[in-house]
Amino acid sequence: NAGVTQTPKFRVLKTGQSMTLLCAQDMNHEYMYWYRQDPGMGLRLIHYSVGEGTTAKGEVPDGYNVSRLKKQNFLLGLESAAPSQTSVYFCASTRRGASYEQYFGPGTRLTVT
Amino acid sequence: RKEVEQDPGPFNVPEGATVAFNCTYSNSASQSFFWYRQDCRKEPKLLMSVYSSGNEDGRFTAQLNRASQYISLLIRDSKLSDSATYLCVGSRSNDYKLSFGAGTTVTVRA
Numbered sequence: 001n002a003g004v005t006q007t008p009k010f011r012v013l014k015t016g017q018s019m020t021l022l023c024a025q026d027m028n029h030e031y032m033y034w035y036r037q038d039p040g041m042g043l044r045l046i047h048y049s050v051g052e053g054t055t056a057k058g059e060v061p062d063g064y065n066v067s068r069l070k071k072q073n074f075l076l077g078l079e080s081a082a083p084s085q086t087s088v089y090f091c092a093s094t095r096r097g098a099s100y101e102q103y104f105g106p107g108t109r110l111t112v113t
Numbered sequence: 114r115k116e117v118e119q120d121p122g123p124f125n126v127p128e129g130a131t132v133a134f135n136c137t138y139s140n141s142a143s144q145s146f147f148w149y150r151q152d153c154r155k156e157p158k159l160l161m162s163v164y165s166s167g168n169e170d171g172r173f174t175a176q177l178n179r180a181s182q183y184i185s186l187l188i189r190d191s192k193l194s195d196s197a198t199y200l201c202v203g204s205r206s207n208d209y210k211l212s213f214g215a216g217t218t219v220t221v222r223a
Contacts, residue, residue, distance in 0.1 A: 031209055040121070042200070042215035043157070050209055058210065090156060099209050100147055100202070104156035 002026055006091050006105035013081045013112045021076040021108050023091030029103070030096040032074040033058075034066060036087040037107075043090065049074055050096075081112045116140045117203050117214035124219045126191050133187040134217045136201030146177055146184045149200040151216065157200055191221045 007022040023032065033048040035058075045058030047066040055066045063085060065077045074093075078085060088109050092102040119136040126132045138146070146163040162168060163175040163184050174187040184201055201214035 033210075035213075040215055042115070043213040045210055048209060099211065100145060100162070100204050101159050102157075102211065104158070106156055107154075 004091055004093055004103050004105035006089075006108050008108060009106065010109045011111070013078075013110065015082060015112060017081050018077070018079050019081065019110075020078075021089055021091075021110075023074045023076070023093075023105055024072055025091075025093040025103070026072060027093060027095070027103065028071070029093035030071070031094045031099060032068065033092045033094075033102065034064070034074065034076045035090045035092065036060065036085075037090060038087050046076065046089075081110075083112045086110060086112045115214070116212040117201050119201050119214040119217045121215060122218040124217065126219070126221055128191055128193060128221055128223055130191050130221075131187065131189050132191055132219055132221075133185060134199070134219075135183045135185045136214050136217070137183045138201075138203050138212075139182070140203065140205070140212070144206040145204045147202040147204070147211075148173075148175055148184075148186050149202055149213070151198045151200055153197075157213075160199070188219070191219075193221050193223060195219060196221045 004025045034046040035043040049055045049068040052071045091105040094102045148160040149157040150160040151157040163177045168175045172189045176185045198216040198218045200216045203212040
């Protein structure tokens with residue numbers, strides 16, 4: 001039981017490049033989330049999903065897109081990376097009715113130069 | 114203004130000491146509160162829930178004061194392993210989302 005995994009762990013992009021972050025969970029959780037964490041800002045919600053095929057915007061969605069084609073996977077895309085998107089990205093999942101207990105992946109450290 | 118605000122610290126305490134810190138919340142619609150723990154360069158993990166009546170889990174005690182809109186966490190007999198950032202988290206009823214504070218850093222020294 002791996003829990004929540006994220007790929008890749010580290011990445012350096014040049015401004016304007018695109019990439020996709022992959023989140024996978026093996027706990028059969030219905031809800032999945034993408035956050036970014038910046039110093040002094042705490043965790044901010046980018047997008048979330050309450051089920052396969054459904055996604056919704058969070059607090060800071062601009063510049064990101066997501067997809068949840070399979071229940072166990074939640075993809076975060078950056079179409080044209082900007083230096084402001086340098087951050088640590090965390091994926092989380094939880095079961096229906098227990099959104100307070102989110103299980104986080106180990107994070108992806110992204111630097112955009 | 115963020116829904117949940119925390120004193121970032123750091124709180125530097127010797128082993129065996131008691132350390133306590135608060136967070137305040139601005140949205141009275143927030144129904145439930147929790148403390149998460151985040152070790153350096155690691156992912157956050159749920160530490161404990163917070164109830165108005167108080168909640169104790171070993172050396173950790175959490176309290177909610179709805180009248181003054183603050184949540185507290187107290188750590189007794191601090192251990193070196195308690196060094197971490199503690200995130201205050203709010204949740205609204207029937208909402209899928211959580212509101213995270215920026216965290217309070219605690220460093221326990223030998």
